[in-house]
Amino acid sequence: MSFPSLEHHSDQQPLLPGKIQLRDDPKFAATKMAVFQYSAVVVFLFLVTGFWDLQIRNPEFYNERAERNRIKELPIVAPRGKILDRDGRVIVDNHSTWSLILSRENLKTEHLRQIADGLHLDYTDLYKKLQRYKNRPKYEPIIIKEELTPADMAFVEAHRDPDTFPEMETIESQRRLYPENGILAHVIGYTGEISESELDLPQYAKYNQGQIVGKTGIEREYNDTLIGVDGERQSVVDNRGRERELLGIKEAKPGRNLQLTVDLDLQVVAELALEGRRGAVVALNPQNGEVLAMASQPTFDPNKFAVRIKNADWRELTSDPGNPLLNRAIQAQCAPGSTFKPIVAIAGLETGSVDENTAFNCPGGANYFGHYYKCWATHGSVSLHKGMAQSCDSYFYGVGNKTGIDNIAFYAQQAGIGTKTGIDLPNEASGTMPSTEWKLRNFRQKWFAGETISVAIGQGAVTVTPLQLASAIGGLAAGGVWHRPHMTVAASKVEKPREWALNQENVKKIVYGMYGVVNEGGTGGRAKLPGIDVCGKTGSAQVASAEYEAAHKDVKDNAWFIGYAPCNNPEIIVAVLWENVGVHGQFAAPTARDVMKSYFDKKTRLAEAEAARVRTNPVAALNSAFLFRKLNN
Amino acid sequence: MLQSAGLKDFDWTMFFVVLIICGLGVLQIFSATHGTIWQGSWWKQLLFIAAGVLLMWLVAHIDYHALMTQVYPLYIASVVLLVVVLLVGKRAFGSTRWIAFPGGVHLQVSEFAKIAVILLVARFLTELSSEVLKLQDLLKLSAVILVPMALIAKEPDLGTALTYLPILGVGIFLAGLPWRYWTAIAVIALVVVTVGYGSLHSYQKARIVSFLDPERDPQGTGYQLIQSKIAVGAGGTWGKGVTKGSQTQLRFLPVPHTDFIFSAFAEEHGFIGVMVVMVLYFVLLMQIVQNAQTAPDRAGMYVCMGVGALLLFHILVNVGMVVGRMPVTGIPLPLMSYGGSSIWSTFLMLGLVNSVRVRRFVN
Numbered sequence: 001m002s003f004p005s006l007e008h009h010s011d012q013q014p015l016l017p018g019k020i021q022l023r024d025d026p027k028f029a030a031t032k033m034a035v036f037q038y039s040a041v042v043v044f045l046f047l048v049t050g051f052w053d054l055q056i057r058n059p060e061f062y063n064e065r066a067e068r069n070r071i072k073e074l075p076i077v078a079p080r081g082k083i084l085d086r087d088g089r090v091i092v093d094n095h096s097t098w099s100l101i102l103s104r105e106n107l108k109t110e111h112l113r114q115i116a117d118g119l120h121l122d123y124t125d126l127y128k129k130l131q132r133y134k135n136r137p138k139y140e141p142i143i144i145k146e147e148l149t150p151a152d153m154a155f156v157e158a159h160r161d162p163d164t165f166p167e168m169e170t171i172e173s174q175r176r177l178y179p180e181n182g183i184l185a186h187v188i189g190y191t192g193e194i195s196e197s198e199l200d201l202p203q204y205a206k207y208n209q210g211q212i213v214g215k216t217g218i219e220r221e222y223n224d225t226l227i228g229v230d231g232e233r234q235s236v237v238d239n240r241g242r243e244r245e246l247l248g249i250k251e252a253k254p255g256r257n258l259q260l261t262v263d264l265d266l267q268v269v270a271e272l273a274l275e276g277r278r279g280a281v282v283a284l285n286p287q288n289g290e291v292l293a294m295a296s297q298p299t300f301d302p303n304k305f306a307v308r309i310k311n312a313d314w315r316e317l318t319s320d321p322g323n324p325l326l327n328r329a330i331q332a333q334c335a336p337g338s339t340f341k342p343i344v345a346i347a348g349l350e351t352g353s354v355d356e357n358t359a360f361n362c363p364g365g366a367n368y369f370g371h372y373y374k375c376w377a378t379h380g381s382v383s384l385h386k387g388m389a390q391s392c393d394s395y396f397y398g399v400g401n402k403t404g405i406d407n408i409a410f411y412a413q414q415a416g417i418g419t420k421t422g423i424d425l426p427n428e429a430s431g432t433m434p435s436t437e438w439k440l441r442n443f444r445q446k447w448f449a450g451e452t453i454s455v456a457i458g459q460g461a462v463t464v465t466p467l468q469l470a471s472a473i474g475g476l477a478a479g480g481v482w483h484r485p486h487m488t489v490a491a492s493k494v495e496k497p498r499e500w501a502l503n504q505e506n507v508k509k510i511v512y513g514m515y516g517v518v519n520e521g522g523t524g525g526r527a528k529l530p531g532i533d534v535c536g537k538t539g540s541a542q543v544a545s546a547e548y549e550a551a552h553k554d555v556k557d558n559a560w561f562i563g564y565a566p567c568n569n570p571e572i573i574v575a576v577l578w579e580n581v582g583v584h585g586q587f588a589a590p591t592a593r594d595v596m597k598s599y600f601d602k603k604t605r606l607a608e609a610e611a612a613r614v615r616t617n618p619v620a621a622l623n624s625a626f627l628f629r630k631l632n633n
Numbered sequence: 634m635l636q637s638a639g640l641k642d643f644d645w646t647m648f649f650v651v652l653i654i655c656g657l658g659v660l661q662i663f664s665a666t667h668g669t670i671w672q673g674s675w676w677k678q679l680l681f682i683a684a685g686v687l688l689m690w691l692v693a694h695i696d697y698h699a700l701m702t703q704v705y706p707l708y709i710a711s712v713v714l715l716v717v718v719l720l721v722g723k724r725a726f727g728s729t730r731w732i733a734f735p736g737g738v739h740l741q742v743s744e745f746a747k748i749a750v751i752l753l754v755a756r757f758l759t760e761l762s763s764e765v766l767k768l769q770d771l772l773k774l775s776a777v778i779l780v781p782m783a784l785i786a787k788e789p790d791l792g793t794a795l796t797y798l799p800i801l802g803v804g805i806f807l808a809g810l811p812w813r814y815w816t817a818i819a820v821i822a823l824v825v826v827t828v829g830y831g832s833l834h835s836y837q838k839a840r841i842v843s844f845l846d847p848e849r850d851p852q853g854t855g856y857q858l859i860q861s862k863i864a865v866g867a868g869g870t871w872g873k874g875v876t877k878g879s880q881t882q883l884r885f886l887p888v889p890h891t892d893f894i895f896s897a898f899a900e901e902h903g904f905i906g907v908m909v910v911m912v913l914y915f916v917l918l919m920q921i922v923q924n925a926q927t928a929p930d931r932a933g934m935y936v937c938m939g940v941g942a943l944l945l946f947h948i949l950v951n952v953g954m955v956v957g958r959m960p961v962t963g964i965p966l967p968l969m970s971y972g973g974s975s976i977w978s979t980f981l982m983l984g985l986v987n988s989v990r991v992r993r994f995v996n
């Protein structure tokens with residue numbers, strides 16, 4: 001019965017009450033039902049292969065992603081080491097703050113603008129920052145704001161719920177606290193987030209994106225010492241980022257403290273003396289190369305860098321004509337002027353070109369090679385001692401002419417002019433010491449004899465940094481022993497000094513000349529200290545030709561003073577540079593005097609205190625004697 | 634006419650398969666909800682299932698022909714209730730799907746309206762006078778199905794609305810539709826899809842886009858798909874064990890006791906567990922088809938096949954979503970997902986199948 005008629009159906013067996021008529025024969029669609037069955041098989045195979053693909057072929061891939069969902073690692077930021085002065089006084093400290101990190105795993109880009117607004121961040125900066133992290137693994141969080149204010153914290157707490165901005169997380173971190181007023185700012189430098197270009201350098205290979213590293217100064221030079229090892233907190237979290245279980249904590253290892261050779265007492269004196277000027281002061285101990293003070297003005301506030309520096313602040317610092325980020329003590333390369341004369345003198349004496357009695361006449365200048373070279377005064381007949389004390393140019397024209405540029409250059413280079421001192425600070429400048437070879441190499445030109453005349457008084461192509469000058473003259477005054485200048489106590493014992501067998505008689509003559517500068521009515525009389533033999537040398541160096549200087553009011557001479565004490569076995573040498581002041585170096589002398597005074601005052605004070613302690617306490621006396629013996633061994 | 638449905642004629646294979654699937658569902662609901670605000674759900678589900686079995690039993694005793702005489706009132710009542718839902722329904726998760734009854738019971742009318750539609754299609758096709766479907770019949774049938782579909786899509790609940798299509802589809806396929814109509818349907822479907830995409834809600838569009846490329850916005854609309862795939866994949870061969878799946882327990886998986894229950898199940902029971910359940914579902918479907926094949930008349934065959942097609946579609950869309958091969962539509966997995974409406978409507982439909990089965994020797 002392939003096609004039962006409706007009538008037939010209803011006649012035989014009315015299946016349903018009412019008027020519904022149903023066609024019988026359910027078999028008519030047998031093939032189609034088979035088609036349905038096969039379709040079901042296809043659907044089930046389609047689904048099962050889906051599970052096969054995920055569960056049998058790639059379970060590790062998905063398991064790893066499940067683990068990454070589940071386990072959250074929050075960095076525990078290690079505090080950087082403190083920076084101390086030579087007496088252990090804290091110069092740079094840390095303090096705890098809260099930082100905001102964004103977890104990129106549940107970051108929604110459309111939230112960024114509101115988050116930036118809420119935290120008073122620049123949206124473009126924030127966006128760029130996130131772009132920089134694009135290639136990093138997603139589970140690495142990014143610190144987007146440090147030093148959260150109470151208002152920031154309130155914003156975060158109010159908005160970090162799952163429905164608003166669940167990507168926000170706070171972690172405790174350590175912020176650098178630098179001295180106010182920019183004291184020692186150039187030496188210490190500042191820290192900042194590691195940059196793309198730094199990440200490419202081999203010495204930064206061990207650091208990660210987002211890490212805070214030293215950018216300049218001591219912070220950079222001793223980054224490996226100061227930086228700690230960040231810890232980590234590993235926990236199981238749910239989809240809202242709530243911690244369900246703590247898996248483990250790796251404590252952060254703080255960085256090591258770093259002791260500088262700088263004496264804050266001297267540093268403050270140097271900074272105050274420079275205030276309002278452009279220039280630098282360097283004080284070091286020529287007997288061991290320890291830098292006791294190093295100041296550069298104008299300065300800046302490194303605390304602005306401690307948190308991410310605002311673009312506006314950065315622009316202000318970099319566009320300032322005074323260039324406050326420049327560490328003039330090691331980066332200003334200026335003609336040394338008359339402070340170069342002791343080096344010319346030693347070259348003359350050592351080569352035998354002149355002796356202490358060789359005299360030159362100074363009628364206010366001298367003629368060489370058809371050119372008239374002026375002196376700053378009329379000195380009559382001048383030999384070594386008077387030439388040094390009165391800083392007579394005519395005398396040194398004669399010495400230079402007789403000695404010759406290559407001899408001068410040889411001795412100057414021995415003293416360290418024209419090469420970096422190798423101080424443990426980044427980006428030191430080398431200065432320039434010209435010579436015939438130097439000119440040939442750099443200009444492919446012959447040396448003109450007239451140029452020697454200029455170099456003899458520290459002009460022409462010769463340039464030095466204040467540190468270089470202090471080191472050069474200091475080593476010379478110490479009898480020809482040059483210790484590498486350094487900033488940290490740890491670096492003190494590292495290497496042997498550069499020694500050079502000078503005729504000590506000649507050294508004494510130079511020292512005597514510099515004694516005359518200060519004590520015998522010479523140009524550096526203002527550096528005189530009662531009870532202490534101070535030596536020194538003034539200098540005022542043209543920064544351009546005389547004609548150019550006359551035409552431009554803002555281009556003025558640099559003033560130099562270099563002073564040390566005591567004359568024999570000097571313990572401290574101070575170089576002072578005032579840029580573009582247009583006054584003679586004698587006016588810079590009091591700065592050096594003040595620094596030296598504070599050095600000796602402190603020394604006396606400590607000795608008296610120790611004496612008093614020993615007087616009142618016999619046990620201390622014994623200890624003191626023991627200590628004294630130990631120190632001397 | 635059969636006077637009483639004998640116990641031995643009841644489809645016991647189907648019954649036990651259904652009970653095992655339901656049992657695994659309850660276990661998974663327990664695992665996925667313990668320690669959460671839904672943690673009592675598993676025993677509520679047990680109550681739903683018990684009530685469902687009772688409903689199935691009762692419906693199996695009713696002659697489906699008797700129901701068919703009432704199909705127009707049933708259909709009209711369903712449409713009216715769907716309108717009522719739109720007017721006074723309870724809103725949740727961005728759509729209005731439920732009618733609240735006294736005693737805290739919420740019923741999803743669209744789940745029950747399916748039954749009326751299955752019966753309607755069966756009766757309509759049985760009453761045809763020709764061997765193949767005529768165009769006007771096709772249009773009539775489409776129109777009566779489009780009314781509830783449109784109302785459900787308006788809730789908006791596109792996923793459930795789409796589940797009405799396989800009922801229509803399998804019906805006209807079995808009734809016999811000339812190939813030129815199939816071509817026409819394909820063309821119309823293409824046009825509707827293209828034009829319809831423009832009128833979709835933005836969340837619906839986002840779901841489709843994120844289905845095509847879930848990694849494009851892993852935190853947004855692609856989130857559910859990605860998390861589901863992670864959960865399934867992390868389950869591996871043997872699974873992480875009951876209450877041990879981190880995706881489920883830490884709630885990275887969205888709604889792990891309702892729409893994504895199979896994802897949670899796959900994480901905790903692995904490929905082996907998945908295979909067991911898939912085989913059970915397949916056996917269930919084959920039992921339904923077998924009942925269709927042995928049905929006493931065309932009406933019974935259409936009823937069984939309507940139920941079968943609907944369940945197959947549910948499984949395809951829901952499980953396909955779980956493995957990332959279908960977009961997120963928010964339709965439940967029959968018998969496993971938590972929820973009274975889904976459980977009851979499924980058991981009612983299985984009751985219909987049994988009603989057909991116990992009357993198979995009528996001729």
